[in-house]
Amino acid sequence: MLQNRMSMKNIVVAGTIAGSTLASLAALIALPKAVASPLNPCPGIYYEEPFNSTRISPQGCPPNAATQGLTPSEAQTPAALPNRTIPLEAGPTPLQPPLPENRAEPVATVALSNNSFDVRLTNRTNALVTFEVVGQTQRRYLEGGQEVILQGISAPATITFVRQDDGFVEVVPISTSEPGLLAVQLDEDASPLDANQGVLRIQQDGQVFLN
Numbered sequence: 001m002l003q004n005r006m007s008m009k010n011i012v013v014a015g016t017i018a019g020s021t022l023a024s025l026a027a028l029i030a031l032p033k034a035v036a037s038p039l040n041p042c043p044g045i046y047y048e049e050p051f052n053s054t055r056i057s058p059q060g061c062p063p064n065a066a067t068q069g070l071t072p073s074e075a076q077t078p079a080a081l082p083n084r085t086i087p088l089e090a091g092p093t094p095l096q097p098p099l100p101e102n103r104a105e106p107v108a109t110v111a112l113s114n115n116s117f118d119v120r121l122t123n124r125t126n127a128l129v130t131f132e133v134v135g136q137t138q139r140r141y142l143e144g145g146q147e148v149i150l151q152g153i154s155a156p157a158t159i160t161f162v163r164q165d166d167g168f169v170e171v172v173p174i175s176t177s178e179p180g181l182l183a184v185q186l187d188e189d190a191s192p193l194d195a196n197q198g199v200l201r202i203q204q205d206g207q208v209f210l211n
Contacts, residue, residue, distance in 0.1 A: 106207035
């Protein structure tokens, strides 16, 4: 009789243990599955030293000290390429305006009349002088001490002078008060290496130049 009671007690204990085990398993099965936490797009390390002042924060995150120290264009550079150097394209070379032409001062001026003028030549040398208005007159001669007037010369014009004795002649243009008249004296040249000999040029605006 005592043995039967002990067996019944053991059965009750075993049932209790089995029930507890089944209840624990049911509770575990009923637990919700763990949800993986999402990655933080703005890690806090970017806001702690030394990264706070040496690495710019990721795009879309609040700016840290390093990001605030950049210019707006630099702040738009991807954080993954902090040291990338973008070569600058060379722009077009600016055009350099030409330098003004070196031009001597005119030695005289003649007032043109209908784009033409007259020339009064006076040969004050002791030699025969050959002269010519290039493209407008034939070669002519003027003896020493003589004077001649050339009429209706069209501007621009070039007048050449040559001494027949192969000497040098000094050409001296003189402005006059008479409209449309240019006076030119031919003198003995005491300084044959200067520029006052040989060629006289009259420009379209009436300015007169030597050589």
